Amino acid sequence: MITLTVDGHKVQVPRGSTVLDAAKTAGIDVPTLCYLKDVNAVGVCRVCVVEIEGAKSLQASCVTPAAEGMVVHTSTPAVREARRTVLELIISNHPFECLTCERSGNCELQALADRFGIRDIEYQGERAQFTLDTSSPSIVRDPNKCILCRRCMSVCQKVQSVFALAPNDRGFATMIAPAFSDEVASAVCSLCGQCVLVCPTGALKERDQTEDVWEALADPSKHVVVQTAPAVRASIGEECGLPPGSRVTGQLVAALRQLGFDMVFDTQFAADLTIMEEGHEFISRLQNGGKLPLITSCSPGWIKFIEHFYPDLLPHLSTCKSPQQMFGAIAKTYYAEKVGIDPKDIFVVSVMPCTAKKFEARRPEMTASGYTDVDAVLTTRELGRMIREAGIDFASLAPEAYDPPLGISTGAAVIFGATGGVMEAALRTVSEVVLDREIENIDFVPVRGLEGIKEAEVNLDGQVVKVAVAHGLGNARRLLERIRSGEADYQFIEIMACPGGCIGGGGQPIPTNDEIRMKRIAAIYDEDRHMPLRKSHLNPAVQDLYREFLGKPLGPRSHELLHTHYHARARF
Ligand code: SF4
Numbered sequence: 193m194i195t196l197t198v199d200g201h202k203v204q205v206p207r208g209s210t211v212l213d214a215a216k217t218a219g220i221d222v223p224t225l226c227y228l229k230d231v232n233a234v235g236v237c238r239v240c241v242v243e244i245e246g247a248k249s250l251q252a253s254c255v256t257p258a259a260e261g262m263v264v265h266t267s268t269p270a271v272r273e274a275r276r277t278v279l280e281l282i283i284s285n286h287p288f289e290c291l292t293c294e295r296s297g298n299c300e301l302q303a304l305a306d307r308f309g310i311r312d313i314e315y316q317g318e319r320a321q322f323t324l325d326t327s328s329p330s331i332v333r334d335p336n337k338c339i340l341c342r343r344c345m346s347v348c349q350k351v352q353s354v355f356a357l358a359p360n361d362r363g364f365a366t367m368i369a370p371a372f373s374d375e376v377a378s379a380v381c382s383l384c385g386q387c388v389l390v391c392p393t394g395a396l397k398e399r400d401q402t403e404d405v406w407e408a409l410a411d412p413s414k415h416v417v418v419q420t421a422p423a424v425r426a427s428i429g430e431e432c433g434l435p436p437g438s439r440v441t442g443q444l445v446a447a448l449r450q451l452g453f454d455m456v457f458d459t460q461f462a463a464d465l466t467i468m469e470e471g472h473e474f475i476s477r478l479q480n481g482g483k484l485p486l487i488t489s490c491s492p493g494w495i496k497f498i499e500h501f502y503p504d505l506l507p508h509l510s511t512c513k514s515p516q517q518m519f520g521a522i523a524k525t526y527y528a529e530k531v532g533i534d535p536k537d538i539f540v541v542s543v544m545p546c547t548a549k550k551f552e553a554r555r556p557e558m559t560a561s562g563y564t565d566v567d568a569v570l571t572t573r574e575l576g577r578m579i580r581e582a583g584i585d586f587a588s589l590a591p592e593a594y595d596p597p598l599g600i601s602t603g604a605a606v607i608f609g610a611t612g613g614v615m616e617a618a619l620r621t622v623s624e625v626v627l628d629r630e631i632e633n634i635d636f637v638p639v640r641g642l643e644g645i646k647e648a649e650v651n652l653d654g655q656v657v658k659v660a661v662a663h664g665l666g667n668a669r670r671l672l673e674r675i676r677s678g679e680a681d682y683q684f685i686e687i688m689a690c691p692g693g694c695i696g697g698g699g700q701p702i703p704t705n706d707e708i709r710m711k712r713i714a715a716i717y718d719e720d721r722h723m724p725l726r727k728s729h730l731n732p733a734v735q736d737l738y739r740e741f742l743g744k745p746l747g748p749r750s751h752e753l754l755h756t757h758y759h760a761r762a763r764f
Pocket residue numbers: 286287288289290291293294295296297299300301302337393394395
């Protein structure tokens with residue numbers, strides 16, 4: 193430990209800490225803008241400057257190591273003046289669009305301008321002028337609102353290992369973008385949206401589809417059904433003023449009904465269906481010498497990543513579509529037939545924690561029903577905006593239940609929302625199908641939690657199955673390198689593109705950090721514990737679906753509607 197003085201307080205911090213850490217220990221909130229804990233400490237914005245006795249100039253506290261005996265002042269006139277000047281300079285090259293900006297009210301630049309009482313901008317002159325990048329169905333880049341903090345680039349490189357973003361050009365022309373200022377749509381970007389989650393301003397956002405959904409809801413010729421991903425019930429509360437980790441499944445259903453959806457269904461129904469298909473696919477590969485390890489395919493950001501970077505490993509992927517797409521295909525065939533509605537009149541909306549799902553819904557393969565299987569994909573944030581626009585008092589809504597049959601699900605489906613959940617759900621079903629008896633302990637705890645790569649062994653009456661779980665594309669890459677080199681001897685692997693799994697998806701409320709991820713995960717497992725059924729193969733609506741329509745898992749109709757193929761994409 194080292195001891196230093198910050199604003200007159202003696203503080204002790206571990207060696208290797210920064211002055212910013214020491215100030216935090218002293219209970220002082222030094223402002224930051226480019227800094228992002230554990231990801232981006234580059235000292236480029238200079239908002240966190242402090243005075244250190246004996247130093248010739250002000251120092252950026254986020255990159256200055258704390259030293260024994262150091263005396264730091266965080267709010268002298270020189271420090272305050274420097275911070276104000278920095279903010280005024282940033283704002284002098286920033287559009288005045290707060291009234292129309294998606295991040296208004298949740299923008300770190302706006303909050304700092306308010307905190308420092310910036311009312312006039314002294315510096316008037318040249319301004320950067322960029323065109324928006326609307327090339328991708330998932331993410332929109334507005335470089336005019338970019339403050340060059342590099343958080344997006346750092347998360348993309350260090351956490352996701354994708355390196356889709358870099359500084360291009362110099363001076364006023366500087367732009368954080370794909371190489372050669374290319375569009376997102378033609379880059380190696382996985383569309384995971386982790387860059388959107390960390391952007392302090394409105395420079396990165398999802399492609400908004402709320403207008404498409406409002407239009408469909410107002411169209412009397414449309415039968416509008418909505419499906420909600422498991423992770424959304426553990427996070428939509430944050431969009432409506434509730435604390436992270438609020439479990440609000442019933443209020444979510446009530447709000448969607450109030451918005452006017454004809455049927456409120458659950459992606460969890462399709463998650464149970466996924467387990468039926470993927471579980472049997474695993475058993476079939478295990479027993480018939482198929483390609484192992486089998487790797488899960490629910491996460492479209494992960495799918496795009498493997499298509500770009502590891503096309504040689506594509507045969508390891510499960511051929512199962514994601515639950516979102518299975519739902520769309522079933523809604524426009526089985527459900528349409530059951531209720532006697534022409535599928536052309538059914539409009540399927542997904543509420544997802546994910547930006548990559550918008551891309552997935554547009555993949556040409558996703559038309560198995562003969563129509564676009566999923567018509568519009570909203571992120572949790574977009575649904576939050578719709579609920580607020582409609583003036584719904586979310587917190588005081590009486591909980592309501594999902595509509596049958598596509599709203600019926602199990603605890604195995606809800607844990608799809610957290611890293612390790614798909615694996616645990618699959619193990620619950622695979623164990624019972626292979627062993628042909630009920631298993632007592634269905635909590636596969638070793639695959640839970642935020643450790644980057646988790647491993648476990650499951651004994652199926654003498655046959656030991658080795659499984660692994662990775663979340664975040666950097667961890668996925670580490671695992672794939674071990675598979676490529678022949679070091680890994682797993683039989684079954686779950687990979688999710690986003691840190692924490694879907695609860696940390698790129699479409700989730702901002703902020704999303706590890707503390708918040710843990711709270712959302714706790715809500716997910718709590719929901720699982722409270723479900724009357726906790727194994728996918730016991731879902732009665734899924735059993736009906738097989739009996740009435742699909743036949744059996746991996747049967748011809750399943751193959752036609754629920755399975756897909758993948759293809760290599762350009763690496764550069
Ligand atoms: S990014 Fe922030 S400061 Fe800029 S226009 Fe949007 S809300 Fe205003």
